[in-house]
Amino acid sequence: MYELEEKGYLYFLIAIPVLAMLFLYVQYWKRKKQREFGDTDLLKKLSPEKSVFKPILKLVVFLLALTCLIIGLVNPKMGTKLETVKREGIDIVFAIDVSKSMLAEDVAPSRLEKSKQLVSQIINNLGSDRIGIVAYSGSAFPVLPITTDYSVAKMFLQGMNPGIISAQGTSIDQAINLATTFIDKKDKTNKLLIIISDGEDHSEASLDAAEEAKKLGLKIITIGVGSEKGGPIPLKRNGVVQSFQRDQNDEVVITKRNPEVLKQIAKATGGGYVDGNSTKTVLDYVKNALDNIQRTEFESTQMSDFKSQFQWFLGFGFFLLFLDVFLLEKKTKWVEKMNLFNEKE
Structure with a gap:
């Protein structure tokens, strides 16, 4: 396991492709000017030692x-020891609706992006709880199993879109199961299961799935995103x-939030429903819900004793800079004698 101490320096990596493009442009400009100046073969004879x-x-x-130096500034750290630690918390599974209706933009920037923002904010407020992520539409897909690694969870969260599940529709029962x-x-x-959806599920199987989940001790909180106007x-x-x-009639589909379905699912497990259009309302509601759930002690493994690795990247970077200084643009004699590309024939 590794961690990056100064992630902000990664933005400097943008300079790499920019410099490469600038170099290509300069080379193109030089050749264009050389062709305007005189015959290409004549120019080669005038500068025989010039290497392409x-x-x-x-x-x-x-x-x-430059890449090595930038990574050195970021200071990657590697964990050198795996240790078991005891934590107190609860297991939280986020089930996120990724059906096409979640692309509707009646909530900015869209229902799906709003859902991901809500989950990310909830994760930011967690302490030592374990989390998992499920994506669902016409079927359900396990995005991330139960873990305490919040950074990995956020990474997987950002990659969620309707394309990750081929079966379209909204089957909340699949997510619960x-x-x-x-x-x-x-x-x-x-x-605790937190379902984020627009509630466009017309199947009665969701309530049955919620009843079964309750028997397993799973409480459900539902968060509705989107507007009822649609x-x-x-x-x-x-x-x-x-x-x-x-x-099928070539009419534009208007998708509307259906809070009643979500309320019934939450009620079946002793949970609750909250309007997801207000981030503050959601965060306050979830916080209060978590405060009322007793946290249990559990064990988890994590990497420790992270040691800086910047010196390797800086050292190699300076070595390459030193090498670059002594690399002349003239042809190398011994390579030229080998005539690898039959240039002398």
């Missing part, structure tokens, strides 16, 4: 050196809206 390959090699070495598999029946840790489902290409989802 060496400038590219120098650039590659320089960019590698999958979430129950995250539960270790022998583990006495209290469990909105169309945009179809985008490269971030630009091309059209809107249409039904």
